[in-house]
Amino acid sequence: xxxxxxxxxxxxxxxxxxxxxGAPDAAAARRGRGAMPFRVxxxxxxxxxxxxIVLLILVLLPVxxxxxxxxxxxxxxxxxxxxxxxxxxxxxxxAQASGGTFTAFVLQLTQGFLMTLxxxxxxxxxxxxxxxxxxxxxxxxxxxxxLRLLAVKVAVASTLLVVGLVALTLVALVVGVLSYGPxxxxxPGGPVLGLADSLGRLGLATATGAAVLLxxxxxxxxxxxxxxxxxxxxxxxxxxxxxxRLLDSIPTLGDLRVVLxxxxxTAFSQFLTAxxxxxxxxxxxxxGLLWALVFGAAAAWWFQRKDISS
Numbered sequence: 001x002x003x004x005x006x007x008x009x010x011x012x013x014x015x016x017x018x019x020x021x022g023a024p025d026a027a028a029a030r031r032g033r034g035a036m037p038f039r040v041x042x043x044x045x046x047x048x049x050x051x052x053i054v055l056l057i058l059v060l061l062p063v064x065x066x067x068x069x070x071x072x073x074x075x076x077x078x079x080x081x082x083x084x085x086x087x088x089x090x091x092x093x094x095a096q097a098s099g100g101t102f103t104a105f106v107l108q109l110t111q112g113f114l115m116t117l118x119x120x121x122x123x124x125x126x127x128x129x130x131x132x133x134x135x136x137x138x139x140x141x142x143x144x145x146x147l148r149l150l151a152v153k154v155a156v157a158s159t160l161l162v163v164g165l166v167a168l169t170l171v172a173l174v175v176g177v178l179s180y181g182p183x184x185x186x187x188p189g190g191p192v193l194g195l196a197d198s199l200g201r202l203g204l205a206t207a208t209g210a211a212v213l214l215x216x217x218x219x220x221x222x223x224x225x226x227x228x229x230x231x232x233x234x235x236x237x238x239x240x241x242x243x244x245r246l247l248d249s250i251p252t253l254g255d256l257r258v259v260l261x262x263x264x265x266t267a268f269s270q271f272l273t274a275x276x277x278x279x280x281x282x283x284x285x286x287x288g289l290l291w292a293l294v295f296g297a298a299a300a301w302w303f304q305r306k307d308i309s310s
Contacts, residue, residue: 041156050125051160054118058164062106062172066179069096098183100198102176103169104272107202110168111209111268116241117234119213122161123220124233126153127303131228137308150303154221154296161217162210169206173199190274201271208268208281214288215261216241218295225303258283261291 045051095105127150130136139149184198193201216237223233244262247253257263264284270276 038152038155041152042159045156045160050121054121055160055164055167058110058118058168059171061110061168062103062175065106065109065172066102066175094186094188096180097186098192099173099176099178099180100183100185100193100195100202102180103172103202104185104198104205106172106176107169107205107209108269108272111205111212112265113241115165115209115213116216116262116265117238118164119161119216120220120234120237120241122157123154123217124224124235124237125230126150126157126221127224128227128230128233129224131308132230140308146303147300150221150225150300154217157220158217161213165206165210169202173202185272187272187274193274201276205268205271208271208284211285211288212265212267215291215295218292218299219261222295222299222302225299225306258287261287263287 092105094101096102127136130139140146182195184193184195185201186192219240220233220237223236224230227233227236241262244260245265248257248260248263250257264280264287267280267284270278270281
């Protein structure tokens with residue numbers, strides 16, 4: 001009996017070729033399902049300078065804030081200054097009181113427009129970046145199903161965003177403790193919280209901040225599959241954020257403002273005050289999930305039908 005050069009007997013089916021029933025080889029099917037693994041895409045993203053810069057900014061930001069406070073000197077910490085104005089203006093008067101309060105102040109500074117911009121950059125580049133580099137069609141010939149490609153890229157972008165948020169909080173806590181001592185959060189016009197309670201609140205504030213960004217993640221996913229320009233996709237998210245915040249500042253709109261994606265953008269600050277009202281937090285999570293579901297479903301529908309020729 002003769003043997004072919006590939007070690008198979010004459011007449012044996014090739015690897016990956018369909019059998020008599022038309023079903024593909026099981027090994028080839030497993031390889032297709034295993035294409036585009038999460039770790040490979042994560043490594044690809046971490047190798048890009050834009051992702052490294054984003055993560056570096058989040059890590060260095062608490063240090064920059066510490067230097068700014070050091071240069072600016074100690075602000076007034078009397079009760080009238082601490083209790084006047086909004087949460088941000090009140091926290092700045094107490095930022096140097098303890099490590100916990102410094103961390104709360106850093107979160108208050110960054111959990112608005114800055115984190116929306118970072119989310120827009122991460123999600124806006126997912127598919128549009130591949131299209132602009134003319135590598136998208138090659139990724140789809142691995143082969144890998146389109147929805148799997150999109151899901152893996154969304155998972156990687158979400159991981160990078162959450163890691164960046166957690167790193168920001170941890171670095172701010174370390175810088176604050178080293179600079180101002182291991183004290184808890186000084187609530188403006190309220191009590192001084194214990195360190196254990198403060199750590200729990202900071203963790204919940206970080207998690208709520210991530211939930212608030214779900215709308216930006218969903219919109220960025222939609223725009224990145226619609227546009228072939230990552231700058232246009234990221235800019236679209238930023239533009240919607242600005243427009244939503246402007247509309248939210250018009251009191252005459254009344255209850256209509258609750259449908260705006262940024263209406264609950266400050267819900268995380270509930271954990272930085274006492275007593276804590278969890279109603280805005282629950283509304284923020286629900287609003288973020290609904291917007292992410294709507295935008296995500298539209299993105300999946302569009303990407304499945306998109307003509308990719310370059």
